[in-house]
Amino acid sequence: MDRRVYGVETEFGLIHRPAAAPEGVVAGPGRGLPPDELARYLFRPVVEFGRSSNIFIPNGSRLYLDVGSHPEYATAECADLLDLIACDRAGEAIMHDLAVWTQERITADGFNGQVYVLKNNVDSAGNSYGSHENYLIPRTTHFRRLSSILLPFLVTRQIIAGAGRVVPSDTEREAHFAFSQRADHMWEGISSATTRSRPIINTRDEPHADAAEHRRLHVIVGDSNMSSTTSLLRYGSTDLVLRMVESGVPVGDFELENPIGAIRHISHDITGQAKVRIRGGDEFTAVEIQRGLLERAQRFVRQHGAHHEHVQEIFELWERALEAVQTGDHSLIDRDIDWAIKKRLVEDVANRQGIGFDHPRLEQIDMAYHDVNPQRGLFHLLRRRGLVNEVITDEQVQQAMVTPPATRAAIRGEFLSTARAYGAECTVDWVHHKLVDRPLETVMLKDPFATEDPRIESLLARLGDPSTQLRELSVAERQQQSASVALSDRYVLAGPAAAAEPPLI
């Protein structure tokens, strides 16, 4: 497909750390608020806005509390890679807003200490939570072909897009630095389950679109990325590989004998020398498999043309990342690729303090890299100091917090915002748009690329004439409404229906 719909769902880690005991006092093991209680605090502004802890918000995205009290954010459907990255980063900013609100609230309720929201994938007890990607693919895609090409790509993608991890020592291995957060938590290649078996590709088939035309490819192997540059390479390279799968061109045979063994083996060898066996017996490194796919993608684009404006940038990053792993010169990408940025930071701290990978300070650095707090999080600290390269700006992220991308999400956002302004109860999901008082007029919108729909407009016209009665609020006005600007109303009734009300200041 030359145009594709993308989405990413991020589960965040959440913790309250009580303040340390005063000097000289022996503190018990510090326990903060339990996760479910803390999550309820965090989501109070969400419930206040949408009367549920599972809601769609005006930027078209979805906020909810998932299994295990993880706050989760699912981006709106995006048709452009930078829109996707900005929309995902907007989710981090929303979580930060909610954390700030929670911090104030629990302090007022008598708890000390700090609230942390981490966009990472592992805790210190071995629990894992995900960053799930969605790609719209044609229904006609041959699934066997898809998996034989995509699985080896995804198993090796960690060397170009992993978030990096300080792995503590265990009975088998010394403490070390690994490419991936998620690699050790993948148990199957392909399956329909997510919680029990954690497959790399999930086959549950909920296209949220016309099922005769499309399916939704659900990839759950990815690490949560902090760097927007890494994100561009992660989603961009995956899209290019899918484009080749869909076109039917020969893509070479890297089908792995044991994908799960391979993904772990690769993750734990930061030298990139680990070899994995493909069916037929040959052995390749992750770099060789990635390079094979990159070269075919480059050839494909030479023959068929670039399908969007970021293709050359993706190729350049992809090549440079492979070069860095192959040569061991990780400085080639230590401003661009999360694992290399984090590795450099961890090494700098280790060198200064004279400590090894088994020191808890380095595990703490690993976690703090993913802290969404722009003052405290270490990725953000590097960003402020100009030590990492970004492909999106803060303004784009601010914009994405309140403005849906130019897809079906724009219709959802408009529907939601308009109905709210009229005080009309409504429910939406990825496909449905319903005014609760008019259940028979529910509109199903199966085309995720659509940016307007006359049926929705006539449904909204039942409420009044939005073009004359509604006034759009400025961002500054919206910021006053709630803990996060993303949880604020876009319109206010300003037409005749509200004439008797005093003017808004």
Added chain:
Amino acid sequence: MAAQPQKQPHRPSGDDDAAVDASQPQSNPQASQRAQELDSLLDEIDTVLESNAEEFVKGFVQKGGQ
């Protein structure tokens, strides 16, 4: 028990080790500027991180997700 005082080879508040690092080559102005920037970065990191790393790490436990 975790209630024992933590072993910390380096007290985050003390800066004794920075003095050792400062003895690195200073002839190259660029290198020394880089070293200064790195020192400033690492100092800032020390100010934002909770000082007891082990407690922080052990305390960061979630329930499993999807």
